[in-house]
Every structure is written in structure tokens, then in C-alpha cells.
Amino acid sequence: MTRRFSTNLTALALVLASPALAEDQLNALVWCDHTDPALLEPFEKANNVKVNVKEYEGTAAGMAILDQSAPGDWDVMVVDSVDVARVAAAGRLAPIPAEALPTADFFPELVMAAQNVIDGKTYAVTEKYGYNTISFDKTKVDPADMEDMAALTSGKYDGKIGIYDYYLPVLGLVGLGQGVATADLNAGALAGLKEPLMALRKASRQVSDVVSSQTALATGEVDIVVGGGEWLTAVLAADNPNLDWTIPKQGGLRWSQSIGVVEGAANPDLALKFVQYIVSPEGQAALAQSSCYWGMPANMKAGDLLSAEAKATLRWDQQPDYLARAQLYPIPDAATDTAMQDLWTEMLNQ
Secondary structure (H helix, E strand, C coil): CHHHHCCCHHHHHHCCCCCCCCCCEEEEEECHHHHCHHHHHHHHHHHCCEEEEEECCCHHHHHHHHHCCCCCCCCEEEEEHHHHHHHHHCCCECCCCHHHCCHHHECHHHCCHHHHEECCEECCEEEEEEEEEEEEECCCCCHHHHHCHHHHHCCCCCCCEEEECCHHHHHHHHHHHCCCCHHHCCHHHHHHHHHHHHHHHHHEEEEECHHHHHHHHHHCCCCEEEEECHHHHHHHCCCCCCEEEECCCCCEEEEEEEEEEECCCCCHHHHHHHHHHHCCHHHHHHHHCCCCCCCEECEHHHHHHCCHHHHHHHCHHHHHHHHHHEEECCCCCHHHHHHHHHHHHHHHCC
């Protein structure tokens, strides 16, 4: 999950050499949920192709990989939906035919033309989404308390809270707790978030990445993770059914990821076919239940292929309500983004 949420530039040091190209290969820059053999093998067998995947975290790292690669090295790229426009503007994504995509079968909110379509051209398609909200152990906390973010700084759970280490969703949640919509989260609004953010940090035991957050919640080191959601708890549910998540009354943030064809792809037709597979009901069902992290499929027809237990874990039946109450990620301008990161750094150093 840090995949899409992290802009940590240290990931740039992990850039590896470009893969060798071959006509029967597809090279994809992806997040960890796309590395699952259960997702890749059906496509590989059906098309007699080998999908070579390279996992990256953060759009900055993905762009750096492309910058250091030769044209044609990469065919497909998964990217945070909020970053599609800037990746396309940098000439890194190729237009794809909108009529080739099954968006008529999507949850209406997940078509997301405002992010995936630029100047009338489609550059990516939403494939998966979920929520940054509150994850918790329902045997250790009162689930009713988790319906109100004020409970987090009430003193009742001091020292038992973990914070997901990504400033955009957590500042978005803190903003919602103060009545600030994510669309209004600008540099001026940040001044009002400093005190509640510092109060949350004071009540917390740790600020950590996805794996550390999952581990802490699973082992009982913390009982609550702020910024968590189905993506954090679903992969742990089989071993620990006490782990749960909810969207409090103040709301939550909706994350989403998109997939597109890389400009100059060596295998553009096969790349489009892979994109079509990923957003097909079969691809969506596998992607939703990836061994790395779960999330809601954008294609509603994937529901026919999910078990009742999986749909319950994903809150399938609650999606109309959740989609209505969740807000999109903040999309800060450069000045606001810098101010947000400065505030986050100050919190980390507290």
C-alpha cells in the first residue's frame, strides 16, 4: 500500500536496470498487488506471454525508473489516480481507446474521467480503490468509539494508536475531523490542523509504514491505526478476525489507483490487452484479493466472482454509503504540498 501513497525519494536508490525485451514478454511497472501469481498467471497462460513486473513505491520513483530506461523498455504502468494527469503531461502515458474499456460496468464514482481523461483523451483507467480511515482491534477498543475521530485524542487510547506514515491521507483525515473538506485543504487551512495533528501524535505510539502498521496491529502493539482501512486489515483477517475498520462520522478518504499503457511501449497491443484483463471481472476479482493488499474492484461485475466472505471483508454492500461519505485525496499545489510535508516533518520530530 505504500505503493501509491509514498513519495519517499529514497526509493530512487532502488531503481534497477531495465528488463530485457522480447516479443513474448510484457514489462510492467506496478505496485505490489500486481505481483501476485494468482493475478498474472491467467493472463500469461491465455496469451502465451511472460509478464515481467517491477514493483515501485511512489510516483516520483516510478518516473525516475522511466527516466533512466530506454524507450520501449516498459509497456504498462500502475499509478496513483491523482497523478495520472502529471504523468501523462510528462509524456509517459499513451492515449488508450476509451471504447476498449468496460467503464459502463464500473461503480459510477470510479470512472473518474476528471483524473484519467485529459483534453478528451483517456490515458489510464481506474482499477482498484479503497479507503484511508480507521483500522482497529475490536476486542481491544470500543467499536462505537471508532465512529468519532474525537475519541482518538480523548485520552482513552493514549499509547495504543499507530499512524500510517503518509502525510496526504492522514492530514486529510485530521482535516475532516476539523470540518475541513479535502478540496479546501490549502496552505491557509493547514494552520488549523497543527494543534489536532500534534495532539494525535502525542496520543500515538508510532508512525510507521504499511508492513510495520500491519504488524503492530496484528501483534497488539497498537490497537488502532489512523489512516488504515480494508487494505491494511483484509490480508490479516483470516488469521485475526478481530481486526476491523470503519469510516467515522466525520468521513474518510478514498484512494484509487489506475493503470495505463506507457508511451513508446514495445508491445502496445499486448499492453492494452493486459489493461483490459486487469479491469475485466476476472482480473478485478484477483486484484481485489491480492496477497499484498486488498481493495475494492472498480468493476461491479467482479462481485459475481467474489465469495460472500470476501465481499463482507470489503464492505461490498456498504459501498453506496461509503462512496457518498468518503472524499478524494487532497491534490495540493506545490506551495501547499511543501507546507504539508513541513508540517508532517514537524510532527514526526515531536
